[in-house]
Amino acid sequence: MATQxxxxxxxxxxxVLGSLTAHALATAGKAVILLEAGPRVPRWQLVERFRNVxxxxxxxxxxxxxxxxxxxxxxxxxxxxxxxxxPLSYRPGMLKLVGGTTWNWRSACWRLLPNDLRLxxxxxxxxxxxxxxxxxxPWYGRAERALGVCGNAADDQSGHGGGAYPPRSExxxxxxxxxxxxxxxxxxxxxxxxxxxxxxxxARASQPYAQRPACSGMNNCSPICPIGxxxxxxxxxxxxxxxGAELRENAVAFxxxxxxxxxAAVHYKSPDGxxxxxxxxxxxxxxxxxxTPKLLLMSDVANASDQVGRNLMDHTGIGLTLLARExxxxxxxxxxxxxxxxxxxxxxxxxxxxxxxxxxxxxANRPVAARLLAQGMIGPELDRRIRHxxxxxxxxxTAFEMLPEPGxxxxxxxxxxxxxxxxxxxYYDVDDYVRAGAxxxxxxxxRFVEILQAEVLDADTGWRNGDHIMGSTIMGxxxxxxxxxxxxxxxxxxxxxxxxxxxxxxxGVVDPTLTGAALALRLADLIGRSV
Amino acid sequence: MAHCNSDPYTRRDVLRVGxxxxxxLAFVAPARLIALAPPAADATPNAAARIALCRFLCGFPKxxxxxxxxxxxxxxxxDRGFSARAEALGLAITTAGLPDVQAFRDSPLYGDPTHxxxxxxxxxxxxxxxVGNGDAAQLISYEASLMFASTQDVTPIPSYARGGPGYWGLxxxxxxx
Numbered sequence: 001m002a003t004q005x006x007x008x009x010x011x012x013x014x015x016v017l018g019s020l021t022a023h024a025l026a027t028a029g030k031a032v033i034l035l036e037a038g039p040r041v042p043r044w045q046l047v048e049r050f051r052n053v054x055x056x057x058x059x060x061x062x063x064x065x066x067x068x069x070x071x072x073x074x075x076x077x078x079x080x081x082x083x084x085x086x087p088l089s090y091r092p093g094m095l096k097l098v099g100g101t102t103w104n105w106r107s108a109c110w111r112l113l114p115n116d117l118r119l120x121x122x123x124x125x126x127x128x129x130x131x132x133x134x135x136x137x138p139w140y141g142r143a144e145r146a147l148g149v150c151g152n153a154a155d156d157q158s159g160h161g162g163g164a165y166p167p168r169s170e171x172x173x174x175x176x177x178x179x180x181x182x183x184x185x186x187x188x189x190x191x192x193x194x195x196x197x198x199x200x201x202x203a204r205a206s207q208p209y210a211q212r213p214a215c216s217g218m219n220n221c222s223p224i225c226p227i228g229x230x231x232x233x234x235x236x237x238x239x240x241x242x243x244g245a246e247l248r249e250n251a252v253a254f255x256x257x258x259x260x261x262x263x264a265a266v267h268y269k270s271p272d273g274x275x276x277x278x279x280x281x282x283x284x285x286x287x288x289x290x291x292t293p294k295l296l297l298m299s300d301v302a303n304a305s306d307q308v309g310r311n312l313m314d315h316t317g318i319g320l321t322l323l324a325r326e327x328x329x330x331x332x333x334x335x336x337x338x339x340x341x342x343x344x345x346x347x348x349x350x351x352x353x354x355x356x357x358x359x360x361x362x363x364a365n366r367p368v369a370a371r372l373l374a375q376g377m378i379g380p381e382l383d384r385r386i387r388h389x390x391x392x393x394x395x396x397x398t399a400f401e402m403l404p405e406p407g408x409x410x411x412x413x414x415x416x417x418x419x420x421x422x423x424x425x426x427y428y429d430v431d432d433y434v435r436a437g438a439x440x441x442x443x444x445x446x447r448f449v450e451i452l453q454a455e456v457l458d459a460d461t462g463w464r465n466g467d468h469i470m471g472s473t474i475m476g477x478x479x480x481x482x483x484x485x486x487x488x489x490x491x492x493x494x495x496x497x498x499x500x501x502x503x504x505x506x507x508g509v510v511d512p513t514l515t516g517a518a519l520a521l522r523l524a525d526l527i528g529r530s531v
Numbered sequence: 532m533a534h535c536n537s538d539p540y541t542r543r544d545v546l547r548v549g550x551x552x553x554x555x556l557a558f559v560a561p562a563r564l565i566a567l568a569p570p571a572a573d574a575t576p577n578a579a580a581r582i583a584l585c586r587f588l589c590g591f592p593k594x595x596x597x598x599x600x601x602x603x604x605x606x607x608x609x610d611r612g613f614s615a616r617a618e619a620l621g622l623a624i625t626t627a628g629l630p631d632v633q634a635f636r637d638s639p640l641y642g643d644p645t646h647x648x649x650x651x652x653x654x655x656x657x658x659x660x661x662v663g664n665g666d667a668a669q670l671i672s673y674e675a676s677l678m679f680a681s682t683q684d685v686t687p688i689p690s691y692a693r694g695g696p697g698y699w700g701l702x703x704x705x706x707x708x
Contacts, residue, residue, distance in 0.1 A: 054668035178700020327708025331686035391708025
């Protein structure tokens with residue numbers, strides 16, 4: 001390491017993308033410092049906190065709620081952190097601790113389709129990626145190996161009922177998990193009716209994998225897998241440290257210091273307000289899709305295009321809750337296993353959003369019991385109905401493709417956090433493309449009701465966050481209308497890279513984490529060869 | 532079974548409470564029950580009556596007396612009048628000579644908004660395992676929440692192991708529901 005730098009590479013954020021980057025670079029022999037705004041908390045403590053937290057309605061609540069590093073919700077320091085000023089309240093999952101937000105996720109690890117990366121060319125809407133699927137494909141494979149993804153490579157994940165798709169150069173590292181009776185039964189019914197139901201690839205170890213135990217179906221993937229069978233970002237944070245990276249906890253990055261066209265240093269604050277400056281040859285900001293643009297805006301860097309913070313997208317969706325006629329028993333196995341993809345890709349995308357219907361498989365006792373008690377049910381009938389309804393409870397979440405809209409954006413609020421830093425201000429809404437997609441999706445949902453001969457408990461959930469933050473530091477070939485290039489390097493600063501799902505310019509309908517991981521490994525390789 | 536423990540109260544005891552107390556001015560547990568009450572759980576003078584009331588409402592004779600103490604403390608913290616209303620509910624049930632919660636459900640007492648709300652507040656604490664909302668919420672129990680009792684032969688209490696890796700893939704027939 002050159003003596004004039006504190007590190008070869010400084011990575012901000014120890015979530016899955018930052019930790020993957022730090023691990024890859026440390027393994028390549030680079031001197032890496034990894035900053036994390038929150039503390040390190042062992043899994044057993046988080047599991048204990050989950051069990052002991054009283055109100056479990058917010059899955060963020062078991063996680064640290066600290067004044068200097070607020071999460072997106074679930075605590076007195078955090079609930080007022082995200083300042084929403086738009087028509088919809090956007091409050092995606094965001095945790096600040098070593099390992100980041102993938103402590104609390106469902107671990108769906110889909111690849112995008114080749115067509116997803118050519119949205120504008122093929123369908124005349126949204127934006128194209130500046131790279132194609134072939135450029136990304138080998139990195140998808142590496143990301144799947146890193147995260148330990150299980151899945152069924154024979155599925156046509158385009159939803160067209162054909163052969164294996166999208167193209168892949170290697171098998172999933174782990175075989176798919178078995179489906180529960182619930183998933184099998186519903187899949188059988190829906191497939192018979194013409195729906196394209198397939199397995200959802202996930203970062204759950206279906207067999208022991210890379211020191212992780214096999215999934216035991218404790219049905220608690222979110223808020224937290226009790227045994228670490230499901231991947232979380234702390235895995236690679238730990239591996240990065242073992243490879244020589246230095247991890248600094250409770251270090252809140254608040255300024256990127258410029259030196260000409262390059263970034264010279266990161267400044268961070270400790271919880272007591274003390275400031276530290278760290279220099280490096282290259283910088284990777286992997287601080288979540290909301291905090292990354294906030295840091296760029298606070299630093300006034302990488303924003304010659306005026307696109308930092310704009311084009312905020314998610315897979316905002318709608319929900320449907322049913323009581324099926326027959327007992328199906330959700331709750332056995334992981335909390336989500338399969339999805340319906342018939343509206344994932346096609347010419348219709350010229351007119352309306354694609355969608356993905358995902359089938360929840362969580363133990364239903366809590367919402368069932370709460371509903372029955374609210375109805376005043378008591379006595380033996382209450383117990384009988386809890387069993388009856390919990391056996392028949394079906395939850396479908398429909399996620400929609402969104403297009404980049406500059407008005408949906410993250411800016412700096414005039415309100416400050418405990419360290420005196422601006423809180424993120426968010427303006428968020430869905431457009432007519434999504435609303436048109438919802439019309440089609442509701443037709444599907446009505447068919448689900450018929451097929452399962454179900455009673456509808458809730459078909460009007462309103463718009464729901466998908467926790468899939470995209471677009472806020474958008475990727476593109478043209479520096480005039482995008483923040484990073486196809487390598488996730490900022491157009492404005494050759495040594496500043498962004499490892500965040502915020503770079504995704506077109507995200508189809510699938511969870512973006514695997515794509516973010518592939519991009520992170522790809523940029524780490526690039527940095528490793530050039531620094 | 533999640534809600535079972537070695538606590539010595541039985542359903543018969545609870546029924547005896549109702550029978551013995553009928554016609555008296557208070558929902559008072561018999562001396563044997565008071566003697567068996569764990570003193571560490573709730574040292575208030577009417578602890579036994581509270582336990583008996585909660586077991587009556589839940590229909591679970593082995594409802595942990597410590598959870599009763601937790602529930603009364605939590606409900607009392609957000610509503611200072613709760614204990615008095617619970618005592619009134621117990622007295623009303625005793626006076627009416629109701630043998631079980633189903634009889635209570637079918638009686639005019641359950642039509643009384645105050646009694647109904649009091650009963651449902653207690654049942655919510657034991658079934659859902661908490662009282663209140665958000666940061667102010669107080670835990671009564673998690674794995675001992677009664678909402679899990681009627682499905683414990685089929686589904687896990689989330690975060691607890693059930694059958695080992697892949698167990699769910701071997702289940703070919705739905706349990707009765």
